[in-house]
Amino acid sequence: MLQIYNSLSRQKELFTPREPGKVGMYVCGITVYDYCHIGHARMFIVFDVLYRHLQALGLDVTYVRNVTDVDDKIIARAAQNNEPVDVLTDRFIDAMIEDETALNVLRPTHEPRATAAIDQMVALIDVLIEKGMAYAADNGDVYYSVSKFAGYGKLSGRKLEDMRAGERVAVDHHKHDPMDFVLWKSVKPGEPSWPSPWGEGRPGWHIECSAMAKSLLGEQFDIHGGGMDLQFPHHENERAQSEAAHDKTFANYWMHNGFVRVDEEKMSKSLDNFFTVREVLKEYTGEELRFFIVNSHYRSALNYSTAQLDAARAALQRLYTSLRGTLNNANAGIEQSYVDRFNESMNDDLNTAEAFAVLFDLAGEINKLDSPESAQATKLANTLRALGDRLGLLQADPEAALQGAPAKSGDLSSSDIDALIAERNTARAEKNWQRSDDIRDQLAQAGITLEDAGGKTTWRRS
RNA sequence: GGCUGAAUGGCAGAGUGGCUAUGCACCGGAUUGCAAAUCCGUUUACCUCGGUUCGACUCCGGGUUCAGCCUCCA
Numbered sequence: 001m002l003q004i005y006n007s008l009s010r011q012k013e014l015f016t017p018r019e020p021g022k023v024g025m026y027v028c029g030i031t032v033y034d035y036c037h038i039g040h041a042r043m044f045i046v047f048d049v050l051y052r053h054l055q056a057l058g059l060d061v062t063y064v065r066n067v068t069d070v071d072d073k074i075i076a077r078a079a080q081n082n083e084p085v086d087v088l089t090d091r092f093i094d095a096m097i098e099d100e101t102a103l104n105v106l107r108p109t110h111e112p113r114a115t116a117a118i119d120q121m122v123a124l125i126d127v128l129i130e131k132g133m134a135y136a137a138d139n140g141d142v143y144y145s146v147s148k149f150a151g152y153g154k155l156s157g158r159k160l161e162d163m164r165a166g167e168r169v170a171v172d173h174h175k176h177d178p179m180d181f182v183l184w185k186s187v188k189p190g191e192p193s194w195p196s197p198w199g200e201g202r203p204g205w206h207i208e209c210s211a212m213a214k215s216l217l218g219e220q221f222d223i224h225g226g227g228m229d230l231q232f233p234h235h236e237n238e239r240a241q242s243e244a245a246h247d248k249t250f251a252n253y254w255m256h257n258g259f260v261r262v263d264e265e266k267m268s269k270s271l272d273n274f275f276t277v278r279e280v281l282k283e284y285t286g287e288e289l290r291f292f293i294v295n296s297h298y299r300s301a302l303n304y305s306t307a308q309l310d311a312a313r314a315a316l317q318r319l320y321t322s323l324r325g326t327l328n329n330a331n332a333g334i335e336q337s338y339v340d341r342f343n344e345s346m347n348d349d350l351n352t353a354e355a356f357a358v359l360f361d362l363a364g365e366i367n368k369l370d371s372p373e374s375a376q377a378t379k380l381a382n383t384l385r386a387l388g389d390r391l392g393l394l395q396a397d398p399e400a401a402l403q404g405a406p407a408k409s410g411d412l413s414s415s416d417i418d419a420l421i422a423e424r425n426t427a428r429a430e431k432n433w434q435r436s437d438d439i440r441d442q443l444a445q446a447g448i449t450l451e452d453a454g455g456k457t458t459w460r461r462s
Numbered sequence: 463g464g465c466u467g468a469a470u471g472g473c474a475g476a477g478u479g480g481c482u483a484u485g486c487a488c489c490g491g492a493u494u495g496c497a498a499a500u501c502c503g504u505u506u507a508c509c510u511c512g513g514u515u516c517g518a519c520u521c522c523g524g525g526u527u528c529a530g531c532c533u534c535c536a
Contacts, residue, residue, distance in 0.1 A: 010466085030536065043536040073534070156531075162464050163532065205534085227536030231466095234535090257536070258467090264528070268535060295485085296475060301468080301529065311474060315485050321499065345476090353476045357484040367500055433495060440497075451498045458499090 002057060002347045004223075005299065007231060007254040008155055012349055015253065017222055023054050023061045024221030026213045026251065028230055029111070031068040032092040033077040036099045037274040038289075038304055039227070039260045039267045045290055045392070046257040046298040046350075047225050048105045052390055053346050063108040064216045066209060067093060069115050070202055075191055085192055086115075099277040102286035104392040112212045114203065118194045120211040121203045124245055125183045125196075133244045137174035140186025140199045146179040149240040155254060156232035181237055183207045206237035213250075214242065224251035231256050261303045275304065285405050287393060288312045294352045294391050313405060316393075317460065319384070322363035323398040324458075325372035326381035335383045338362055342387050352391065359387055359394075402460035412446045421450070421457050 002015040017023050027047045030040050047065070054061045068074075069089040078085045093113075100107075114121075125142055128134035133149065136142045146152050146160065153159055163179055172178070184207075187193035187200040194202060203211075213221065219242070226235060235254065242250040259266050262273045280289055283306070292312040296302055338358050345354035362384040369377045388394025396404070403414070412420075420439050427435040440450050449462040 028536075031534090037536085039536050041536090046536090071534090156465085158465055158532070228467095228530070229535055232531060233533090259530070259536075261529075266530070266535090270535075299467085300475090303474090308474070311486055314487095315474095317499095318485070324499095351476070354483075357476075360484055364501090428495085431495075437496070449498060452494075453499060460499095462498095 002053075003349055004253055004255060005349045006252075007256050010157070013253070015222075017059065018220060018252065021058070021060055023059045023223065024217040025051070025054070025061060025063045025223040025225065026209070026217055026221060027063070027065045027108070027224075028209055028226035028234065029065040029067050030096065031071050031073060032089045032096065033071075033074045034092065034269070035276040035278060036096055037260075037267060037269075037276050038280065038293075039274065040096075041099065041103055041277050041289065042260050042293050042298075042302065043225075043227050043257055044100055044105045045103060045293045047255075049294060049298075049352065049391060050223075050225070050255070050350060051106060051108070052392065053350065056343075056346075056390055061109070062217060064110045064112065064213065065108040066212050067096075067111055067113045068205065068208060069093070069113045070192060071205060079190070089113075095278075099281075102281055103277070103290050104286060104395070106392075110216050112216060114208040114212070115192075117208070117212050117215060118203065120215045121207050122184075122194075122196050124207060124211045124214065124241070125203075127245045128183065128241065131244065134183055135176065136184075136198045139174050140184075140201060141174055141182055142184035142198050143175055143180040144183050144237070144241060145176060146181070146240065147177055149244050151243065152240050153236065155239055156236045158232065181206060181233065183241070206234055207241060209234070209238050210241040210245070210250075213238075214246075219246040219250075220248055221251055223253045223255060225255040225257070228256045228258055257298045258301050261301055262305075264303060267304065280309070281406075283406055284309045284313065285401075287396065287401070288316060288405070290392055291316050294393070295356060297353055298350055317402060319359060319363050319388070319394060320396075320398045320401045322366045323381055323384060323394070324402070326366065326398075327373055327378045328385070329378055329382065332375070332378040332382040334386060335362075335379055338383050338387065342390065346390070355387075355391070359384060362387070399458070402458075405461040412443070412448065417443065417448060417459055421459065424450075425457060 003012045004015050005011065006013045027043070030036065051061060051063050070085070074085060074089060078088045081088060125134060128144065129136065129142070134142055134144050153163070160179060182204040184196060184198055184201050184203060187202070192202060193200040224235065239250050261267060262275070265271060265273065267274045277289070288309055292308055293302065295312065338361070342355050342358045345351040345358065348354070362380055366372070366377055366380045366384065371377060385394055420443060424436050424439040427439070443450060443459070447461055448459050451458050451460070
């Protein structure tokens with residue numbers, strides 16, 4: 001019985017799909033004008049874990065995550081680079097896919113691009129105007145009349161009066177009400193545009209998601225997700241548009257992931273304190289970054305630091321070390337009690353931190369066994385790999401994972417390392433401990449840790 | 463100013479009205495030529511002030527601090 005925290009009701013609710021056995025899920029993706037940062041990575045990973053969990057529960061999930069490929073920032077960046085908008089967006093979409101692959105994020109069922117759904121947006125705006133919920137201003141813009149939607153503010157927990165009282169909403173004389181937001185922006189010189197009944201122009205950001213969700217999931221669906229900062233105004237507006245147009249509930253459950261912070265401050269472009277995924281991947285593996293993100297609850301704030309990534313590496317080393325030497329036999333069976341515990345944690349609003357305790361318990365049990373190749377060890381290792389996969393982790397060959405981390409210092413090749421290990425073992429056979437220890441120290445300097453066990457010497461990056 | 467949310471041991475991070483989270487680090491032991499890895503054991507908590515209760519880190523109320531949203535933002 002899955003319970004998820006619904007931002008709309010501000011409490012955990014039992015998850016009941018609209019159609020038994022099926023789930024429609026929409027997540028707001030990114031605006032492609034730059035490389036993905038750790039905050040984007042968190043969104044990808046959080047909803048990837050949810051996607052995997054829903055599937056593990058036997059549900060047939062249609063997962064839609066859009067790509068916003070037309071927007072002020074994209075246009076500005078393309079102009080700055082002196083390149084066409086689509087060349088810029090294609091490049092960053094490719095980069096995004098590379099990053100996701102490195103983080104072992106599954107591709108959503110559909111990844112619609114806003115520019116391919118303009119017709120649906122125009123149609124939706126048309127419906128809103130027909131219903132008197134929107135109006136075309138004399139400057140060619142179309143606005144949504146916020147005051148005509150009774151439930152406005154419910155998702156973000158704010159009142160229209162409070163918002164109006166705020167001084168931070170810029171006054172625009174084309175709007176009937178300062179809170180009204182734009183559905184269609186009239187064309188400006190040099191900008192991409194499409195024809196519409198209100199003249200050439202381009203869609204506002206909010207209408208994109210309403211239109212793409214409708215065309216791929218229908219007028220109603222189960223889960224709508226995104227970053228915490230999208231709750232207002234983006235999701236509030238999406239909800240207002242879709243519910244006003246269709247006269248029915250839009251998404252039943254709204255989920256928002258917490259932020260990544262740096263020095264206890266939100267990671268963002270404007271604060272210029274962000275780290276891109278590819279930057280971090282120079283020093284850490286995608287799996288280490290993923291572990292760091294999955295290690296804490298998806299709604300809590302997550303403080304980024306290299307100390308945290310180091311801790312993720314150490315934790316992952318413990319898990320992989322327990323798998324070392326075990327047989328990778330998918331038919332070895334599953335120890336159900338661990339799976340049950342794992343599911344119980346995951347069913348509690350994706351309590352991944354608690355679920356991890358199950359993985360570490362499994363690692364401890366495997367370590368206690370006499371032989372990693374015993375039937376029981378194989379079964380437990382099989383269970384550990386299966387549960388790891390539920391979180392998108394532990395699928396690599398243990399030895400490769402332990403040796404594959406990017407070196408933090410030094411840059412010895414594996415053949416250099418093997419040669420030194422061979423020389424050291426010769427010295428050890430001669431009980432030349434001085435020479436043996438010198439070599440071990442030398443490797444330690446280069447970030448290589450040696451382990452002599454069972455008559456064999458293995459190594460890993462530390 | 464309005465509205466959310468959070469405060470747990472050296473660090474990270476779950477959770478519970480009375481019972482070991484977990485990982486890393488630390489300490490003692492086993493193992494090892496010495497290490498590493500592993501195993502066994504130990505130590506270190508619940509922002510503050512009041513209240514409810516036989517008993518509160520856990521529930522209620524006040525306070526303090528921090529973060530987020532109210533403007534593009536995952």
